[in-house]
Every structure is written in structure tokens, then in C-alpha cells.
Amino acid sequence: MDRRSFLTYNAAAAAVPLTGMALTGLSRAAVAASRPAPIDFKSNLPAAGTFPDRWICGSPSCMDNTDPPVQVHWYNPHTAILRQNKAYSYEAPFAPLYFGNERVLLLDEGFVQLRNDWDLRGVVDQCIEDWCRRNGRDPASLELLVAFSHLHADHYAATNQFADRPNTRYMGLTHEEFVGFWGMTNFPEERVTLDLGGRDILIWGSPGHVVSELAYYDSYSQILYTGDMFYRGRCYITFWEPWFESMKRLIAFCDTHPVTHVMGCHVEISKDGQDYPYGLTWQPDEAPVQMTVQQLREAYAYAQTITEPGIYFTGTVFLCNQTRGTTTIDRNPYRYT
Amino acid sequence: MAQSSTRGTGFSSTSQAATGRAYPNGNPALGYNPPGVRNTDSAVPLHRSKPVTHDYACEGPAPGSLSFRWTYGSNVAAKNRDPRVQVVQYNEDTFVLRQNVCVHWEAPFTYLLFGNEGALLIDTGATANAAHYPLRETVDAIIARWSRARGRSKVPLTVALTSGEDVAQNQGLVQFADRPGTTIVPKPLAAMQRAYGLTNWPAGTGRLDLGGRVIEVIPTPGTHRDGVTFYDPYCDFLFTGDLLFPGKINIGNDGDFVASLERLQTFASAHPVKWLLGGHVEMMFVPGKYYPRFATYKPYERVLEMTPDLIGDALRHAREVRGKDMMLIRPDFVLFNGVSPDQRTPVWPEGVPNINPPRPF
Numbered sequence: 038m039d040r041r042s043f044l045t046y047n048a049a050a051a052a053v054p055l056t057g058m059a060l061t062g063l064s065r066a067a068v069a070a071s072r073p074a075p076i077d078f079k080s081n082l083p084a085a086g087t088f089p090d091r092w093i094c095g096s097p098s099c100m101d102n103t104d105p106p107v108q109v110h111w112y113n114p115h116t117a118i119l120r121q122n123k124a125y126s127y128e129a130p131f132a133p134l135y136f137g138n139e140r141v142l143l144l145d146e147g148f149v150q151l152r153n154d155w156d157l158r159g160v161v162d163q164c165i166e167d168w169c170r171r172n173g174r175d176p177a178s179l180e181l182l183v184a185f186s187h188l189h190a191d192h193y194a195a196t197n198q199f200a201d202r203p204n205t206r207y208m209g210l211t212h213e214e215f216v217g218f219w220g221m222t223n224f225p226e227e228r229v230t231l232d233l234g235g236r237d238i239l240i241w242g243s244p245g246h247v248v249s250e251l252a253y254y255d256s257y258s259q260i261l262y263t264g265d266m267f268y269r270g271r272c273y274i275t276f277w278e279p280w281f282e283s284m285k286r287l288i289a290f291c292d293t294h295p296v297t298h299v300m301g302c303h304v305e306i307s308k309d310g311q312d313y314p315y316g317l318t319w320q321p322d323e324a325p326v327q328m329t330v331q332q333l334r335e336a337y338a339y340a341q342t343i344t345e346p347g348i349y350f351t352g353t354v355f356l357c358n359q360t361r362g363t364t365t366i367d368r369n370p371y372r373y374t
Numbered sequence: 375m376a377q378s379s380t381r382g383t384g385f386s387s388t389s390q391a392a393t394g395r396a397y398p399n400g401n402p403a404l405g406y407n408p409p410g411v412r413n414t415d416s417a418v419p420l421h422r423s424k425p426v427t428h429d430y431a432c433e434g435p436a437p438g439s440l441s442f443r444w445t446y447g448s449n450v451a452a453k454n455r456d457p458r459v460q461v462v463q464y465n466e467d468t469f470v471l472r473q474n475v476c477v478h479w480e481a482p483f484t485y486l487l488f489g490n491e492g493a494l495l496i497d498t499g500a501t502a503n504a505a506h507y508p509l510r511e512t513v514d515a516i517i518a519r520w521s522r523a524r525g526r527s528k529v530p531l532t533v534a535l536t537s538g539e540d541v542a543q544n545q546g547l548v549q550f551a552d553r554p555g556t557t558i559v560p561k562p563l564a565a566m567q568r569a570y571g572l573t574n575w576p577a578g579t580g581r582l583d584l585g586g587r588v589i590e591v592i593p594t595p596g597t598h599r600d601g602v603t604f605y606d607p608y609c610d611f612l613f614t615g616d617l618l619f620p621g622k623i624n625i626g627n628d629g630d631f632v633a634s635l636e637r638l639q640t641f642a643s644a645h646p647v648k649w650l651l652g653g654h655v656e657m658m659f660v661p662g663k664y665y666p667r668f669a670t671y672k673p674y675e676r677v678l679e680m681t682p683d684l685i686g687d688a689l690r691h692a693r694e695v696r697g698k699d700m701m702l703i704r705p706d707f708v709l710f711n712g713v714s715p716d717q718r719t720p721v722w723p724e725g726v727p728n729i730n731p732p733r734p735f
């Protein structure tokens with residue numbers, strides 16, 4: 038018996054002898070009457086949504102930062118996008134939270150581990166509670182899936198905060214668990230469908246930044262979430278061939294599916310294309326996180342011309358082909374002759 | 375001072391010792407200081423009737439202590455509650471100030487020196503906003519306290535920079551703009567040279583007389599075109615700023631850098647030098663390892679002070695990188711010449727133990 042059925046079993050067993058059949062039947066009817074109709078995630082697509090004009094993006098003095106540890110932006114009533122505060126970690130990744138009739142999918146976290154340092158769990162619980170209140174649901178009835186785009190600590194560090202959360206499943210931290218979580222047998226080509234309850238998430242492999250990386254497509258908002266493999270900043274390409282194949286898969290997907298936005302995990306670039314060096318905690322003029330399919334296609338076209346390791350700017354992103362982890366195009370500003 | 379008089383008297387027993395030979399409150403027959411110790415008497419008499427004049431001439435370096443751990447930020451920078459300006463008093467007339475790492479990742483050091491006729495503030499920190507970095511307020515408080523102790527009503531302040539162009543050191547300057555009784559050494563190179571009387575830049579030295587404590591100004595361009603080093607003959611310190619410090623030294627011009635180190639070495643061989651105090655600490659306490667840029671949590675920092683023999687080490691390796699775009703790791707500093715400040719290298723210096731420092735998370 039798994040944890041979930043154990044919990045339901047206990048509740049049912051306790052309810053029957055105490056209340057009797059008649060009462061149980063009555064309460065069942067009452068529950069059925071008050072249960073709202075399932076939300077329709079399949080028509081009027083893509084679901085409209087907005088990104089903020091400006092995300093919270095750090096402060097000149099970190100210790101004077103009074104912003105919340107996690108910025109919660111509701112893209113639309115059924116999609117929240119979370120972002121870690123730059124003063125909590127310079128990585129400040131974005132984390133979409135997709136709601137369905139039966140389950141909720143949290144993608145990625147942030148680069149701080151402990152709940153008393155930043156309460157990601159509390160924020161996610163609050164989002165789920167808000168959504169349930171708006172839609173007349175019981176938060177306990179929703180399953181939470183804690184997943185991430187790839188196996189880097191800035192995307193899974195806070196996983197343990199969810200360890201004791203009821204009705205929650207989270208990804209393991211090995212490639213096998215990672216792939217097995219979505220039931221993939223042919224990584225990276227295989228595309229699987231996750232049903233959140235009327236809302237389909239398409240998931241397939243997109244290695245290149247690391248081996249274990251996934252792309253997530255939400256059929257409701259039609260946002261294509263590309264993780265660290267393609268984002269508005271320095272795409273650190275560790276393995277060129279797999280990355281290029283992943284780009285091909287993304288382009289092929291965009292050819293056959295409608296995509297409203299391409300979204301990555303970080304922003305490391307200013308509106309005018311200036312590079313924010315690795316580790317910066319104050320990005321006052323940062324570019325939006327969302328990109329268009331056109332920008333993805335341009336990057337792919339540019340990538341086709343790349344034959345050597347190095348840093349290339351496609352107009353949207355920096356492609357850091359097999360350069361080491363924190364390499365930037367930054368220079369010493371005090372050079373003189 | 376009486377408290378310390380039991381030190382070195384040969385007794386380690388407590389005041390409860392049955393022999394009655396221990397002097398828990400100090401043996402009145404002994405002097406105030408253990409034999410052989412100099413310069414530890416307070417310059418401040420108990421009952422003074424006129425301003426105290428201190429004799430800054432002494433044999434050897436004036437004693438003092440930096441044995442206090444620097445604040446090192448926190449894993450979650452937003453939650454840091456350390457002082458914004460950490461003040462460490464090296465001795466009665468010498469203060470070392472450090473900016474909190476979580477206010478600015480550069481966490482520069484600022485030095486405040488006192489003489490009989492004035493005070494000198496070397497460098498001003500990386501943050502202009504006084505609400506985030508109250509340097510002026512802190513310096514004012516130190517000066518007020520010092521002048522009360524010395525019975526002085528006026529302490530003229532000179533604010534000087536190890537480099538006028540360095541944004542990690544010149545940002546706090548605006549806080550002193552309207553301060554009465556304050557001389558600010560101008561930032562532009564030519565004006566700065568005039569202010570110090572360095573007509574033959576980069577040769578020669580300038581002087582800043584604080585009253586009995588004459589600070590020498592040595593032109594040391596190399597990391598910055600307007601870099602200078604200050605020499606304090608009282609504590610025997612060289613305040614080298616960005617030229618030589620335990621961290622990632624980004625060379626601005628390798629020719630100047632080598633020449634400045636040569637000048638510094640010549641100077642150090644002609645004058646007693648106890649320590650080099652730089653503008654930052656970026657190295658860890660294991661040799662050759664350093665914190666990345668923008669780090670706001672540096673719990674395993676190397677100490678600030680460098681011994682003068684490191685000038686020779688730096689010079690040797692500065693010659694090695696001259697004319698090449700490369701970085702070079704040394705146990706106590708790293709040289710970056712013509713490469714990105716985030717450059718990394720697989721080359722590890724020979725004979726230096728490669729120890730993996732603990733990784734906080």
C-alpha cells in the first residue's frame with residue numbers, strides 16, 4: 038500500500054463506523070454538489086497570460102534587500118511563475134507552477150536549501166491554497182509534483198523542503214530516477230505526456246547543457262520551458278552535438294505545435310544585450326525572461342554556423358560552446374596602455 | 375593597564391591560592407609592562423590638562439593587533455545582520471575598517487590613521503549611499519572619540535585614495551564632500567599628482583604629514599593608471615590598495631605593474647616594512663584558492679596582512695606574465711593579465727599543496 042492510499046484508507050475507515058451509512062451518503066452527496074466543475078484546459082487556446090514588465094532583480098546592497106524571497110507572478114489564473122530573489126542567490130532561477138484539475142507541477146526551485154533561509158515550500162503551499170480558494174477546491178486533494186529541468190543544484194536545492202509534504206512526489210537526483218519519474222524509456226527522443234487533470238504537459242529530453250535535461254511544454258499556456266539549455270543569458274553548452282540535436286528537436290516541435298513563449302530558467306543579460314557577469318546580484322535593466330519562437334529559430338540558424346568552441350552572441354542569447362563554467366565575455370575595465 | 379601586570383610573573387594560580395604569593399590584582403612591585411615590551415603604554419594620560427602629543431618615532435614597528443576575524447557575509451545575503459562597517463583598532467592611532475560583504479561584494483578595506491595634527495583616511499569603500507554604508511558617520515564617530523581622548527578640539531581629515539578611478543574604493547568619497555575641516559585629494563590623475571607634488575611621475579615620492587607621522591606616497595600604477603601606495607613609518611605598513619593584495623590582481627598595464635613592484639621592492643629594502651595591507655581579501659585560507667567575483671559569503675578567507683617578501687614573489691611572477699594574456703596562481707594572490715577577471719586555468723603552481731577548501735551551502 039503506498040502512502041497516498043494508506044491515508045485515504047484511514048479516512049474512509051474512520052468515517053464509516055462513526056457516522057453510519059445514511060450520514061455518509063448524505064455527505065457524499067453534499068460533497069458532490071459542492072464540487073465545482075472541472076476547469077476546461079482544452080479550449081480557447083492558447084490561454085492568455087502576461088509576464089511582468091519588470092521582475093524583482095536584486096538590489097545594490099544585498100543586506101538592504103526587502104523584497105520577498107520568492108516573487109510570485111500569476112501568468113494567468115492557472116499558471117504561476119516563481120522567481121528567487123537575487124539577494125538570496127545570484128542564480129535567481131524562474132520556477133513555473135502549473136495547475137491542473139488533479140495535480141500541480143512545480144518546475145525548478147532556487148539555489149538555497151534550507152526552509153529557514155527561504156520558505157519556498159510555504160510559498161508554494163500558499164499559491165496552491167490561493168488557487169484552491171479561487172476555484173473552490175480542497176488543497177489536500179491536489180497532488181504536487183516537484184520536478185526540475187535538469188540536475189543542477191540551483192534547480193533542485195530546495196527539494197528536501199517538500200519531503201514531509203503530504204500528497205507530494207518529487208524527482209530523484211540521478212539520471213535514472215529523473216528519466217524514470219516521467220516513465221521515459223528512450224531518452225532524449227521520446228516525448229511523454231503528463232496529465233495534470235485536463236491539462237497536458239509534454240516532456241522530452243534536451244541534453245547539452247548537462248546530460249540530464251528536459252524540455253517542458255504546457256499545452257494550456259503553450260509556454261515552452263527550455264531550462265538552462267536555452268535561456269536569456271549565457272547558455273553554457275557542455276556537449277555540443279547533443280545540444281545541437283536538442284535544438285533541432287525544439288525547432289521541430291515549434292514547427293508542429295503552437296508556442297506562445299520560449300522561457301528559460303535565468304536571465305543574465307540586459308535589455309540592450311549587455312552581459313551580466315556570472316554571480317551578479319543586481320541586474321537593474323535585465324531583459325525579459327520570455328523569448329519568441331523567432332528568437333529560438335535565429336539562435337538555431339546562428340548555431341548552424343558554429344564550428345569552434347567559444348562564446349557567440351545570437352542577438353538574443355550567448356552560446357558558450359564548451360567554454361568553462363563561469364567564463365564570461367567580461368574584461369578588466371582598468372586596462373590601459 | 376594594571377590588569378595585565380600579572381602576565382609573565384610566573385604565576386598561573388588563581389586568587390584562591392593558599393600560598394598568598396599570587397597577586398590577583400597585580401603585583402605592585404612590578405612595572406606596568408612586562409620587561410622588554412615597548413610602546414604598549416597608552417599615549418593618553420589619566421589626568422591631562424592639555425592636548426596630548428604623541429611621539430611617533432619608535433624603534434621597530436608600533437605594536438598593534440589585527441587578530442580579529444573579518445565579517446564574511448552570509449549564505450543568504452539578504453539576511454545578513456553584521457555591522458555595515460566593521461571597525462578594528464590596530465593600535466591607538468590606527469584603525470582598519472571593512473565594508474560588509476553583503477553591502478558590496480568587493481568588501482574593501484579602508485584605513486584611518488591619526489597623527490598629532492590630523493587624520494588620514496585611505497580609500498572610501500564601494501558604496502556611495504550612506505544608508506547602506508555609513509562610512510562618514512563611522513569615521514566621524516571614531517574621530518570624535520579619538521579627539522576626546524587626546525584632548526583635541528579639531529582634527530583635520532585628509533581623504534586619499536589608492537586609486538581615484540577604482541569604483542571599489544572611490545564611491546564613499548561623496549559622503550565627505552561637505553565635511554568641514556576635510557581635504558580631499560582630487561581624483562583626476564594630473565590633479566592628484568599636483569596635490570602630492572609628484573612632478574616626476576611615476577618616480578619620486580610625495581608626503582602627507584599628519585603631525586609626527588609622515589605618510590609617504592609612492593606612485594604605483596599598474597593595476598590602475600593612477601595607483602599609489604601609502605607608507606606609514608609608524609606601524610611600518612604599506613597600504614598597497616589594488617596593486618598587491620591577497621586576491622585576484624587584475625593587471626591594467628603589465629609594464630607599469632612590474633615597474634611599480636620594482637619600485638616597491640626598492641622602497642621596502644630601504645625602509646622597514648612589517649606588513650602590506652591591501653584593499654581586499656579574495657583568497658581563501660588554503661593556498662591558491664580564491665572566491666569568485668560577486669561572492670557574498672566568504673567564510674574561509676585568508677588573513678588581510680601580507681609579509682613584505684611577497685613583493686619579491688609578486689615581482690618574479692609579474693615578470694613571468696608580462697606580455698602574455700594569461701592568469702597565474704600563487705599561494706597568496708592570483709595575477710590576471712589581459713584576460714577576463716573570471717578566467718580560469720588548469721595550471722596549478724608547482725610545489726603548492728592543492729587543498730580543496732570546504733564548500734559552504
